[in-house]
Amino acid sequence: MSSELGLRGGYANGEEIAVAHRDAAAGAPAEIYRRYLEGGTLGFQRCRDCSSAVFYPRVLCPVCGSIFLEWRTSGGRGVVYATTAVYRRNEEPYNVALVDLEEGFRMMSRVEGIPAEEVGIGLRVRFEVRGEEDGPVAVFVPAESTG
Amino acid sequence: MSLQGRAAIVGVAESDLGEVGPGLTPLDLIGQATSRALEDAGLEKGDVDGLFSASAYYHMPTLSVGEYLGIRPRYSDATSMGGSSFVSHLFHAAAAIDAGLCEVALIAYGSTQRSAGGRLVSGSETLPYEAAYRPRYPVSMYALAASRHMHEYGTTREQLAEVAVAARKWAKLNPKAFVQGDLSIEDVLDSRMVSSPLSVLDCCLVTDGGGAVLVTGVGRAQALRKPPVYLLGVGEAHWHRNISQMPDLTVSAAAESGPRAYRMAKIGPEDVDVAMLYDAFTINTVLFLEDLGFCEKGEGGAFASGGRISPGGELAVNTNGGGLSYNHPGMYGLLLLVEATRQIRGECGERQVADANVALVHGNGGVLSSQVSAVLGSEETL
Numbered sequence: 065m066s067s068e069l070g071l072r073g074g075y076a077n078g079e080e081i082a083v084a085h086r087d088a089a090a091g092a093p094a095e096i097y098r099r100y101l102e103g104g105t106l107g108f109q110r111c112r113d114c115s116s117a118v119f120y121p122r123v124l125c126p127v128c129g130s131i132f133l134e135w136r137t138s139g140g141r142g143v144v145y146a147t148t149a150v151y152r153r154n155e156e157p158y159n160v161a162l163v164d165l166e167e168g169f170r171m172m173s174r175v176e177g178i179p180a181e182e183v184g185i186g187l188r189v190r191f192e193v194r195g196e197e198d199g200p201v202a203v204f205v206p207a208e209s210t211g
Numbered sequence: 212m213s214l215q216g217r218a219a220i221v222g223v224a225e226s227d228l229g230e231v232g233p234g235l236t237p238l239d240l241i242g243q244a245t246s247r248a249l250e251d252a253g254l255e256k257g258d259v260d261g262l263f264s265a266s267a268y269y270h271m272p273t274l275s276v277g278e279y280l281g282i283r284p285r286y287s288d289a290t291s292m293g294g295s296s297f298v299s300h301l302f303h304a305a306a307a308i309d310a311g312l313c314e315v316a317l318i319a320y321g322s323t324q325r326s327a328g329g330r331l332v333s334g335s336e337t338l339p340y341e342a343a344y345r346p347r348y349p350v351s352m353y354a355l356a357a358s359r360h361m362h363e364y365g366t367t368r369e370q371l372a373e374v375a376v377a378a379r380k381w382a383k384l385n386p387k388a389f390v391q392g393d394l395s396i397e398d399v400l401d402s403r404m405v406s407s408p409l410s411v412l413d414c415c416l417v418t419d420g421g422g423a424v425l426v427t428g429v430g431r432a433q434a435l436r437k438p439p440v441y442l443l444g445v446g447e448a449h450w451h452r453n454i455s456q457m458p459d460l461t462v463s464a465a466a467e468s469g470p471r472a473y474r475m476a477k478i479g480p481e482d483v484d485v486a487m488l489y490d491a492f493t494i495n496t497v498l499f500l501e502d503l504g505f506c507e508k509g510e511g512g513a514f515a516s517g518g519r520i521s522p523g524g525e526l527a528v529n530t531n532g533g534g535l536s537y538n539h540p541g542m543y544g545l546l547l548l549v550e551a552t553r554q555i556r557g558e559c560g561e562r563q564v565a566d567a568n569v570a571l572v573h574g575n576g577g578v579l580s581s582q583v584s585a586v587l588g589s590e591e592t593l
Contacts, residue, residue: 094339120340120455146362146460148354149407150347160346160406162355162455172341172455181407185362201343 093121096135101200106140106191108169109133119169140191141166142204149180159183163204177205215475216593218305219432219439222252222425223549228538229389230325231419237268238279240321240421245280248423253436254315259425261286261313263304264320265296267541276319286313292449293576294489297424297545298583302445304426314427318548321421322540338453347406350414350492352454352578354406357494359460361408363509366497368408370512372399374493375412375535377521382532384522384562389418390536399493413493415533420540424548440552441593443478443569444586446471454578461509464582465502465573472571473504476586480504483586484567485554486526487547489575490533496520499573500528503584527564530554544574544583555589568592 093109097120100107109118113130124131142163149157159180164170175183176192189204224247226240241264249256262284266272273287288303290296297318304316337348346352360366376396382388394412402412432439448464448471451457473479480503488499497511505526506514514520520528531537531550538546551570553559569592574583 097340120338146355146359148346148351148358148409149404150345150351151404151406152347157404157407158345160344160351160355162460170455172344172346172453174344185358196343198343 093123097121098199100135100137101193101202104193106138106165106202107135108138108165108167110136110167117165117168119171136167138165138167138191141207142189142191144175144183144185144187144189145170147175147183147185149183157181161204163189171202173202173204175204175206213475214302214305214309214445215443215477216441217309217429218426219429219441220301220424220548220552220587221427221432221435221437221439222248222254222423223552224248224251224423225387225546225549226321226421228387228420229418231323233326235323235326237266237321237323237421238275240323240419241276241319241423242279244321244421244423245317245319248317248425251437252425254425256280256282258315259317260284261304261307261316263288263290263297263300263316263318265289265291265300265542266320268322282317284313286316292581292583294491294542294544295447295574295576295581295583296542297548298445298572298574298585299447299581301424301426301442301548301585302447302583305442305445308426308428314431316426318424318426318545319421320540320542320545322542323419324541325417325419341453341455349578350409351406353492353494354409355454356457356460356498356579357408357492360494360497363461364512366512368400369396370516371408371413371493371497372396373512373516374490374496374520375399377515377518377524378490378529378533378535380521381530381562382536384560385532385537388532388537389416409492409494415491415535415539415543418538418540420538420546422545422549424545424552438556438590440555441588441590442585443588443592444472444474444476445584446475447581447583449581452577452580457579461498463498463502463575463579465499465575465584468582468584469503469573472584472586476588478569478586480571482569483571484527485530485551485564485570486528487530487551487570487572488528489543489547489573490529490535491539491543491575493535495575495579496528498579499575503571503573522562527567530559530562530564542576544576547572547574551587555587
């Protein structure tokens with residue numbers, strides 16, 4: 065996955081780490097995240113020094129301060145941690161949820177495929193990508209409803 | 212070294228409140244409140260040499276306020292942590308006064324958000340990773356926290372409604388409260404849903420309003436017009452800005468700021484006569500009752516029910532009617548300090564809590580993000 069995206073990571077010696085670091089500095093985290101989505105995958109970071117899963121993407125680890133964050137591809141399986149149905153004038157209510165991914169990070173997203181009010185905490189969900197006006201967006205659907 | 216008992220609030224005032232009408236600016240309201248607070252304290256504008264403010268209107272709030280009021284401070288602090296900023300300002304003012312960096316501090320705030328169109332003016336910048344999901348800032352974030360609390364602890368919408376009903380009962384004793392009508396649990400449950408499980412009556416008011424608080428060292432405080440209200444303890448904490456980054460949606464950083472304030476004050480929650488807990492949404496009061504030690508984690512919904520936090524209940528909470536029923540001008544933290552001071556002075560008329568000597572003021576900012584706790588006390592608590 066990483067090479068397809070033109071990303072580097074997982075280096076052991078000082079020289080290669082410097083390359084990885086320069087790549088991280090050259091590629092804005094939000095841009096790299098977007099490239100993962102454009103490829104149909106959900107990217108996140110894992111700290112090489114403390115192993116923490118990091119989301120949203122950053123240039124340093126918020127747990128230990130390391131600058132060596134490696135991009136990884138999530139398996140896209142998660143559980144709803146918190147949920148709300150948002151009501152706006154002249155719109156059907158839509159869902160906003162916090163989803164805990166199996167790799168150990170949490171993200172804001174929405175659950176589609178069932179009514180917004182029926183999204184329950186603990187629901188098992190799967191990542192999908194939706195193309196929207198401003199670019200690709202990570203959403204989730206109930207895990208059992210997709211093949 | 213501790214700040215316990217080193218500084219005191221010596222003057223408080225509100226600006227005009229509610230809906231002040233078109234044309235008045237937030238600075239006009241700050242001007243009103245400042246002149247009233249100076250009168251309350253028996254101080255002159257020229258006595259003020261420390262200036263503290265935060266604002267959603269002015270990028271450089273102490274510059275704008277200083278210019279408008281004609282104050283040239285030697286110490287200035289525009290710490291901006293949402294609604295909790297002003298409790299933080301009290302902390303920072305006490306530290307500055309104790310360090311000899313200023314002698315009389317003015318903390319001031321004003322907002323005309325209701326007259327300016329009824330829209331909340333707030334720092335609602337969103338992460339690039341989250342904008343597409345269109346949460347309603349800030350209510351959806353509090354709704355997420357409420358959903359989790361309900362899931363983990365069985366908290367109900369009825370218990371959240373109890374918080375709103377208790378606030379209304381207090382408001383009916385406060386002539387300055389923006390809403391005074393009867394409110395039932397059913398009214399809250401049946402009101403328009405905004406971001407489930409929070410309906411519009413689980414949400415704070417959108418009003419105009421402002422206030423001013425004057426702080427000075429204890430020596431000077433004792434020579435002024437009104438009995439000083441002493442800062443006994445204070446603590447602040449913040450762990451996140453965005454709700455997705457809050458480690459546990461059922462535990463706020465008040466679980467850290469509160470104990471810091473209690474430790475400095477050498478008191479515990481059992482010693483608190485009046486608790487002013489920043490109630491931007493009904494879930495706030497539930498979380499803060501727990502995190503500040505008035506009940507166990509998970510029991511906040513039950514604690515708030517059955518009239519226990521209403522007038523005549525076990526614990527006097529948000530005696531002005533709170534952000535839910537009294538006033539919420541975008542950022543409400545300064546008005547918590549005004550009410551706590553008046554309760555300790557015994558100036559609260561019908562809603563006065565008997566023998567109120569210790570008040571806990573708890574400010575919240577952002578989306579359960581910034582938490583600042585302060586313990587205030589009368590002369591006899593020193």
